Amino acid sequence: MTLSQLWVIGLFLVTLSALIFSNKRPSAIFSGLLILLLVTNTLSFADVSHHLTNNGLITLVLLLMVSAAVDKTSVIKRLARRLVVKGYKTSFWRLFSLTYSASALLNNTAVVATLIGPVKQNQHHAPSRLLIPLSYAAIFGGTLTLIGTSTNLIVDSFLIEHGHTGFNFWDFTLFGLIAGLASAVILFIFSSRLPDLQTTEKTYKDYFIETKVEADSELIGKSVEQNHLRNLPELFLAEIIRKGRLITPVSPDLVIEQGDCLIFTGNMQKVDSLQHIDGLKLFAEHSGLLNQNLTEVVISNRSRVIGKTLKEVGFRALFDAAVVAVRRDGEAVSGKLGEIKLRAGDFLVLATGPDFESRHNISKNFFIVSEHNYQQKLSLTQEYLTLGGFMLAVTIAAFSSVNLAVSLVVLMGLLTFAGICNGNELKRALPINLIVVIVGALSLATALEQSGVINLITDAVYPSLSQLSPFWVLVIVYLFTLLLTEMVTNNAAAALAFPFAWGICQSFNLPVLPFALAVAFAASASFISPFGYQTNLLVFSATNYKFKHFLQIGIPVSICYSVVILLLLKWQFNLA
Template sequence: MWVTFGVIVAAFALYAWETVAIEVTSLGVLCVLMIFFYIFPVAGSGPAGEVKNVLSAEVLLSGFSNPALITVLALLVIGQGMVRTGVLDVAAHFVLKCCGGASWLSILAVLLTATLVSGFLNNIPVVVIFIPIMQALADRFDMPPSKLMMPLSFAAILGGMTTLIGSGSNLLVNSALISIDQKPFNFFDFTVPGLVLAAVGLVYLLGVAPLLLPRREGMAESLVSGKTGGKQYIAQVTVGAQSHLVDKKAVGGIFPALGNMTLRMVQREEEAILPPFEDYQARPGDVLVVAATRQEIQNVLAREGAGLYPDLEGAAAGAVRLTAGHRAENEAEVADDAQLDDDGMPWHGGERVLAETMIPPASRFIGQTLPQVGFRFKTHCIVLGVQRRSRMIRSQLTEIRLQAGDVLLVQGRPDDVQALRTNQDVLLIEWSAAELPAHHHAKRAATVLIAVVIAAATGLVPIVMAGLTGAAAMVGLGVLNIRQAFRAVDTKILTMIPAALAMGAALHITGGAHYAANSVMGMFEGAGPWAVLSVFFITLVMLTNVISSQALAVLFTPIAVDLAISINAPIEAFAVAVVFAANCSFASPIGYQTNLMVMGPGHYRFGDFARAGIPLILLIWLVFSLFMPWYYGL
């Protein structure tokens, strides 16, 4: 039992610190448990009465065939089909049109839609779909994305509390109940209390959270926020062999040779040189990304002649193309710059624009560097920077292995940037209000999802059958091909859930769950069931913001059952407490993947989640402590 506790604590620490890949930690836990219980077997009775090791390798590895794992993976495939066909895009834009143009009404409609959809679809594809919609609302109403992206993730998490298939942790709690011979949940068993908590949470997300969240700009906005005194433009220019900038050095982190033009970034082949420019020395061929007013850039270019010109394919030396920032209000000025006065520097067509793109969980780019994926060749866009969890990485772009949630700052022709909308490997964040075209398989995808929900909700077939059949139907009907379906499978989930199930089995069989429940009871001896339930819930909530919600769901379900039995309370109430607690990953980005996904688009820092998440946790805890004892008759 104590060795099992030690393995669980070590696994939690590695999951939280992320010093080792989650997949490696999960497989390592399985290996340690298998080897230990092979050397020190736990004797028990088999089906025929024979003595056997009840924690054998077969038992510990059985999580890979667990129905809950298969259901979660199947729902990811179904969600990928919904993303690819654009079904929810059409529905979301319909909702926005119905709102007329009122800012907070539109935001409420998006949050409410995301909450409702998350009750029947995995949260990850829901957030992937709604990130660009939230970005469009932020642009339309001139709001920073940091005010909206975190509420989107939280709304999806709240929606996952309302049905059995709302999140993977719900299914894992249900599976854990079955494994210890307890009554499993039906599809809508905890929908009523889930809706109560979700409704309170939505009020907070709409009215309070935006006041607590910071105003923070993204990379594209920060590049155009240079000196005052006129609108700032971004110019991508190349240092020519005859330029006076050749061999000039930066002084005190700035580059005085540019005069009033502010150097923001240097692109040297595939390398991005970011500020501070302490050791930078200009070389011929360096591409400078500068910010300055139109007049200042025009004056400098007039003096430089052919010595300073942008790196444009097919452009003659001396031809200049300047681009305003990606903000819509600057577009008219860019158009005005198409014809300059007689200053000897004519302008040509083919302007460039800046945009931000995110690497979605199913991208083929994950784990590869930009040269390996051939980003510039495939998209005709140049990556100027990579942002990971709101931090601009300061290593060479060629050395960065992309991860899900990374934000790429790209520059390219307008047509090439718009073409990123149809690229399945990147998600265009900065986009116009134009609707994305619906795929011709959209009706098939929607039919499959509705059929899966109806079959699971009515109990016509078990959830695992409905989910797996739905995933197979997505492939069989041509909505997804095999490669696209397998791209939707998250390796972290594929390895973490079996590891969590193995730790849960060891915890239950070695008596660890019973020991933990008795220890909790000793701390609250004489307290009423409602007090024990309330403290148990908030304890799990604190843990789920540090460790994976899936691991918490599996490990603490046996403890919840033993605790309920020991105080003669309804088992369902404590099992539902585990479900809700596992879905309260609001105070940190670690516990839930959707939080990691919005860190880049929202430009958040780690502490921002605590700022907005802790008050929400306290509010949920208060409502839970008041409503649940009444609802379950404690």
């Protein structure tokens, strides 16, 4: 074994150890790896930069950037409020169906992030009884298509890098559909093991947010419960003001009427979810100032607004700003937003006009704390254009020879031209960390191959593996990847396992596609650990789950999923 080979093996082991045992983000670990590969001349800069133009990587980046626009649409948000009902069985399967189908085309992490809030806010079941099924449903759905999860696209990028044509759009569907549905049945059967836990304490301060029911509102004539106003993410309907009369507490049976002022308290970051309720307008919307950027301020002790209401002080004209929400530490706020007497130390979230920053009276009255990004509601035309355009782009790529990346570039241009997204939003959606992970992993794979380490390892295992049938070799590759994904992350597991799977296929003259699929499915099959997949980590952080809760429900799901996938691969590719 040469010094060069020892060095590359050492880099691989250090990278793997850092992913398992350190608290560093995978992007930081792979950044360090890239630096070491370059400064030691293990790889040239041309080798590394070449991976940036990988078609699979470019497709993944474009898909995530377009997803930023798709996330603005209200379809999933509106359905989310209606998912959870009194019956657990009905709630389970409704939640599963929406998550599973949406994750096949949309980023499954984003789908889970959207649905966590309504699940946590539901009035019928402990969130801990539904959050693990939510995460698993997203994982199942992500394996249905090429674009359902970044893991599939990462393996696709490796295939293309090695001269293979890559996956077709539907290569995953048969396996993912059967394994996902079978595992969902197992998940439901074992759902009695899911714990009944209290949610974690909120980490935000309650803001007081006023909305008004317009004449064309979908809420009118239906009760609070029928409108699912108790299921809004991190927002609580505290009061209703009707014809000058304050109604509190609000009964679930209370019927909403035109002109009602609905007063919510909760997380200001979730206020955009109110925008997706037709005919419900925020207090600041009537001023025409509500835009993407909201400014949080504190009223100074020298402010002229102290002791006065927003109406009395003429707030809109005085500051070129409208109040979206107010928070007062140590005391609950009640009544109409425009009639609250302001105090020094009150926190206000402002929708600001073009002259706000140039007004000389701002610093005399407020301390600026921070800015919030506010996601404005799309018009009906923009909604249709976004969803229709995305579905058309995916359909064209799935059923024709047009590259998915080309379809996504055209769609991104169309969305930008229509004002649905802008340059700043696209820059924020650029997945820099994921790009670093993929380029680092591709570079490590290149180093392992160029140095001869892959050949060295395959030669060492050849005598043992040659005694096995191709199917059992496939099982070993799958289990190796599955072990990695439970210890590191799904994307890192796929990136680290693929070079060895490729080397085994070359040494044993086996077809590449079933082994590539095995790596992709195994890397996504993180059901036992809360840390192996982003959706698991999201729900783990959303309530007081323990590691054992994932073990109890995840082991039978993982066994079922893995057995079905492996048997289907054996049947589909005639592996003995």
